[in-house]
Amino acid sequence: xxxxxxxxxxxxxxxxxxxxxxxxxxxxxxxxxxxxxxxxxxxxxxxxxxxxxxxxxxx
Numbered sequence: 663x664x665x666x667x668x669x670x671x672x673x674x675x676x677x678x679x680x681x682x683x684x685x686x687x688x689x690x691x692x693x694x695x696x697x698x699x700x701x702x703x704x705x706x707x708x709x710x711x712x713x714x715x716x717x718x719x720x721x
Contacts, residue, residue, distance in 0.1 A: 663683065663688075663695075663696040663697075663698075665685070665695055665696075668684065668685040669682065669683065669684050669685060670682075670683055670696065671683065672702060672704065672715050681704070681706055681713055681714065681715045682711075682712065682713065682714045682715065683696070683704075683714060683715040683718070684714060687714065687715055687716050687717075687718055688718060690716075690718075691717070691718035691719065693718060693720060700720055701720065701721045702715075702718050702719060702720055702721065703718075703719045703721055704716065704717055704718045704719070705717040
């Protein structure tokens with residue numbers, strides 16, 4: 663995740679393609695910042711530009 667760019671990707675446990683995450687989804691979840699290695703639960707929403715992570719929760 664790159665906070666200065668406002669987006670990043672989440673590596674999935676099931677080894678499928680990484681999921682895009684936008685800073686707005688991070689902020690909507692009440693999370694200030696994502697660090698490499700953070701463990702999250704999330705839903706995948708299909709948008710105009712492909713799947714993205716929403717409803718993020720740190721575990």
